[in-house]
Amino acid sequence: MGAQAQRVGIGTGARGASAPTNLGIDPENPKEYTIAEVTVSGTQFLDPNSMISISGLKPGDKIRVPGPGITSSIKKMMDFGTLDDVEILATKVQDDKVWLNIHIKERPRLYKVSFSGVRKGERETLNDKVKLIKGRVITPTVIKNTQLVIKKYYMDKGFYNTKVKVLQIPDSTRGQATLNFAITKGKKVKISKISIEGNTAISDKMLKRKMKGTKQKRIGRLFNPSKYVPKKYDEDKEKLIAYYRKNGYRDATIEFDTIKNGDETISIDMRIDEGPKYYFRDISWSGNYLYTNAQLSERLGVKKGDVYNPEELDKKINGIPGSDVSSLYMDDGYLYFRIDPVERAVEGDSIDIELRMFEGKQATINRILLNGNTKTSDRVVLRELFTLPGQKFSKTEIINTQRQLAQMGYFDPEKIQINPIPNQGDGTVDIEYSVEEKPSDQIELSGGWGGYIGFVGTLGLVFNNFSLKNIPNRETWRPLPSGDGQKLSLRFQANGKQYQTYSLSFSEPWLGGKKPINFGVSLQRTVYRLTDYSSIYGNLYGNGSNSRSINYRGGYYNNGITFSLGRRLKEPDRYLVMSHSLSLQRYRLDSLDIFRIGYSSGISNNISFNTTISRNTLSDFQFPRNGSNISLSATFTPPYSIFRKKDFSDVTDTYRWVEYHKWMFDASYYATITGKLVLSARTHMGFLGAYGNKVGYSPFGRFIVGGSGLAGQGSFSLADQDIIGLRGYQDQKVGPLAANGYPASGGGIVYNKYVMELRYPVSLNPQATIFILGFAEGGNNWGTYKEFNPFDLKRSAGVGARIFMPAFGLLGIDWGYGFDKIQGSPTRSGPQFHFTIGQQIR
Numbered sequence: 001m002g003a004q005a006q007r008v009g010i011g012t013g014a015r016g017a018s019a020p021t022n023l024g025i026d027p028e029n030p031k032e033y034t035i036a037e038v039t040v041s042g043t044q045f046l047d048p049n050s051m052i053s054i055s056g057l058k059p060g061d062k063i064r065v066p067g068p069g070i071t072s073s074i075k076k077m078m079d080f081g082t083l084d085d086v087e088i089l090a091t092k093v094q095d096d097k098v099w100l101n102i103h104i105k106e107r108p109r110l111y112k113v114s115f116s117g118v119r120k121g122e123r124e125t126l127n128d129k130v131k132l133i134k135g136r137v138i139t140p141t142v143i144k145n146t147q148l149v150i151k152k153y154y155m156d157k158g159f160y161n162t163k164v165k166v167l168q169i170p171d172s173t174r175g176q177a178t179l180n181f182a183i184t185k186g187k188k189v190k191i192s193k194i195s196i197e198g199n200t201a202i203s204d205k206m207l208k209r210k211m212k213g214t215k216q217k218r219i220g221r222l223f224n225p226s227k228y229v230p231k232k233y234d235e236d237k238e239k240l241i242a243y244y245r246k247n248g249y250r251d252a253t254i255e256f257d258t259i260k261n262g263d264e265t266i267s268i269d270m271r272i273d274e275g276p277k278y279y280f281r282d283i284s285w286s287g288n289y290l291y292t293n294a295q296l297s298e299r300l301g302v303k304k305g306d307v308y309n310p311e312e313l314d315k316k317i318n319g320i321p322g323s324d325v326s327s328l329y330m331d332d333g334y335l336y337f338r339i340d341p342v343e344r345a346v347e348g349d350s351i352d353i354e355l356r357m358f359e360g361k362q363a364t365i366n367r368i369l370l371n372g373n374t375k376t377s378d379r380v381v382l383r384e385l386f387t388l389p390g391q392k393f394s395k396t397e398i399i400n401t402q403r404q405l406a407q408m409g410y411f412d413p414e415k416i417q418i419n420p421i422p423n424q425g426d427g428t429v430d431i432e433y434s435v436e437e438k439p440s441d442q443i444e445l446s447g448g449w450g451g452y453i454g455f456v457g458t459l460g461l462v463f464n465n466f467s468l469k470n471i472p473n474r475e476t477w478r479p480l481p482s483g484d485g486q487k488l489s490l491r492f493q494a495n496g497k498q499y500q501t502y503s504l505s506f507s508e509p510w511l512g513g514k515k516p517i518n519f520g521v522s523l524q525r526t527v528y529r530l531t532d533y534s535s536i537y538g539n540l541y542g543n544g545s546n547s548r549s550i551n552y553r554g555g556y557y558n559n560g561i562t563f564s565l566g567r568r569l570k571e572p573d574r575y576l577v578m579s580h581s582l583s584l585q586r587y588r589l590d591s592l593d594i595f596r597i598g599y600s601s602g603i604s605n606n607i608s609f610n611t612t613i614s615r616n617t618l619s620d621f622q623f624p625r626n627g628s629n630i631s632l633s634a635t636f637t638p639p640y641s642i643f644r645k646k647d648f649s650d651v652t653d654t655y656r657w658v659e660y661h662k663w664m665f666d667a668s669y670y671a672t673i674t675g676k677l678v679l680s681a682r683t684h685m686g687f688l689g690a691y692g693n694k695v696g697y698s699p700f701g702r703f704i705v706g707g708s709g710l711a712g713q714g715s716f717s718l719a720d721q722d723i724i725g726l727r728g729y730q731d732q733k734v735g736p737l738a739a740n741g742y743p744a745s746g747g748g749i750v751y752n753k754y755v756m757e758l759r760y761p762v763s764l765n766p767q768a769t770i771f772i773l774g775f776a777e778g779g780n781n782w783g784t785y786k787e788f789n790p791f792d793l794k795r796s797a798g799v800g801a802r803i804f805m806p807a808f809g810l811l812g813i814d815w816g817y818g819f820d821k822i823q824g825s826p827t828r829s830g831p832q833f834h835f836t837i838g839q840q841i842r
């Protein structure tokens with residue numbers, strides 16, 4: 001037989017061929033042959049044996065040539081998806097045997113993807129979106145899906161008419177190709193008009209307001225652009241129906257909606273069938289044994305005649321921890337409890353609901369499983385839990401535990417997960433808590449302006465998860481021994497020799513390890529010297545000397561130690577904390593009248609006792625979304641003047657023993673308005689009192705108001721002053737002022753402040769928590785109670801931003817506009833920028 005090849009089957013790109021007569025194959029008269037051998041040619045990446053296996057042709061099989069078997073084999077190989085062309089050739093025919101060769105043409109492999117017609121930043125984003133891997137077989141499906149992904153990406157940004165063309169650039173030598181996607185975005189498609197028909201119960205304005213992502217074009221629309229995004233439009237249609245059903249329109253539907261497409265705008269026409277408004281008529285219970293129908297109905301709080309609202313009904317059954325029906329059971333251990341609301345009858349505009357209940361059995365907590373605490377020791381976490389082995393399962397206590405773990409500050413609040421694992425066999429439940437550690441230690445390296453002190457540099461180290469007992473254990477040093485929940489803080493501030501303050505504090509939140517008793521001790525030293533600048537200029541220019549030695553006109557020195565002890569109370573609830581502290585301070589004035597009252601030299605001693613009662617239910621420390629924090633504190637010194645008979649004619653003797661009583665009230669409230677938007681409302685008040693007229697109001701412990709409140713943690717403050725921020729006004733300039741413009745008599749004796757903020761998080765990543773805010777606030781500071789008027793406020797409003805980084809703490813910037821005049825100024829305060837460092841208390 002001849003060696004010439006004979007085409008016995010064709011592929012997608014095959015050409016017709018006539019059969020050479022010397023092979024003996026007649027296309028007009030098919031004949032059955034036995035396959036003697038099958039070979040493969042044309043492969044670059046594919047395995048020939050795999051191709052033979054896919055074809056279904058193998059030696060020994062009988063096949064009719066030409067015939068349907070050849071056609072079937074070609075179809076199988078083409079369906080494989082990696083081939084561009086297949087031919088099956090007869091290379092030899094001998095008697096009733098045939099030798100076959102499968103000649104294939106592989107589809108090219110992807111070498112590179114490129115995008116044209118868009119900016120570099122968009123090309124990088126598209127690379128992440130399409131996820132085409134080098135070496136992948138290029139098929140029509142791959143190309144089509146990639147085009148759809150690109151179009152969807154731009155449609156979600158409002159480019160509704162995006163066009164994507166594909167150019168395939170082959171490299172036949174390597175069997176590869178480059179895909180170039182030429183993108184024509186066009187202009188963003190705006191919504192010129194939204195028309196709604198059929199609605200009578202709810203106005204067009206209200207319905208359009210509910211469509212958060214689909215807005216009609218109008219002048220001045222900045223924060224909700226009117227671009228058309230199909231995905232958001234579909235979501236908004238669902239929101240409209242949900243809003244109708246929330247208001248009792250159970251049968252509401254969108255009959256039809258059409259999109260009329262123009263060149264750069266579209267219009268939306270929508271018709272709504274509202275249907276009737278429904279009301280609850282009869283609410284019945286079945287399957288309940290532990291509580292009566294009356295008790296359950298009282299807890300449910302839904303009455304005959306109320307608007308039919310399935311969403312609100314579900315919330316009252318399962319959605320309000322501690323106040324819903326499920327909490328009634330699940331707080332008593334009934335983990336398997338469930339309620340299925342069933343519409344029993346619908347007559348006219350009235351609906352009867354049957355609440356079918358399964359109470360189940362009580363479940364006892366068997367084990368507590370803890371995952372993810374790689375740094376914090378198990379006992380530190382477990383002692384904060386409100387769910388303990390042996391207790392009955394409680395839904396409310398699980399939610400309270402989640403809040404407690406978030407308030408510890410060691411874990412990412414967004415990553416705390418709680419998973420009850422029921423063991424129905426023995427009626428117990430295991431509770432698994434999964435946490436993720438976040439950096440909690442802080443390094444403060446900053447500078448700020450301290451008013452009359454000038455520029456002050458700060459270096460601070462705060463270790464919030466310190467461990468005293470792990471000091472010998474080098475494995476726990478990160479960078480210091482950690483894991484026991486103790487707090488160690490070191491701080492140093494200085495402006496050369498003029499101003500220096502040192503502080504060291506340590507606290508143990510569980511003294512003895514068995515009860516939440518907080519013990520703390522802190523040490524501090526402050527040095528402030530008033531520079532005589534004339535000594536510098538006199539040395540340089542007065543006597544011809546080049547000496548730069550500095551003389552000081554006076555100084556203030558303070559050494560102090562404070563001991564504190566506090567514990568959580570059980571009544572009226574566990575969120576209440578009472579703490580006490582004893583502070584010993586010794587002040588020395590050396591020719592420096594810091595109060596501007598004629599007291600420039602002498603030693604003053606301050607022994608004060610403070611009692612604070614507080615209640616904190618905030619959901620988080622860095623960005624609370626709900627909860628409150630209320631604190632009332634009272635500080636007392638002994639009433640020395642009552643026991644001293646002589647007249648205080650000498651100011652040095654008058655203030656040898658500092659005496660006052662001081663009352664502080666702080667309250668903060670947080671609530672989520674919608675989505676991530678949070679409302680923060682705060683109020684702060686302070687009162688300084690005297691024991692009698694012999695000494696009067698002490699210059700120590702007064703209030704200084706205005707500006708950033710940068711000294712709220714004690715920095716830049718002297719003589720126990722409380723520094724209170726008031727944005728929109730200069731630092732320390734709100735209240736009684738001396739002739740030189742600084743606080744007179746050491747500051748005010750009574751102040752109040754009110755703050756309202758709207759906060760929105762940009763990032764809740766624990767590595768960099770960022771949020772922006774808008775604020776309105778007002779406050780004032782008075783030197784006498786006669787002048788005190790809680791409604792006489794210095795008002796301001798503005799915007800700001802906060803960023804929390806574990807290494808540096810909370811940093812903030814605010815722009816505020818002060819609407820009122822301050823003492824001694826003929827004009828309103830006007831615009832002010834403020835920088836803040838640290839978590840401001842007031």
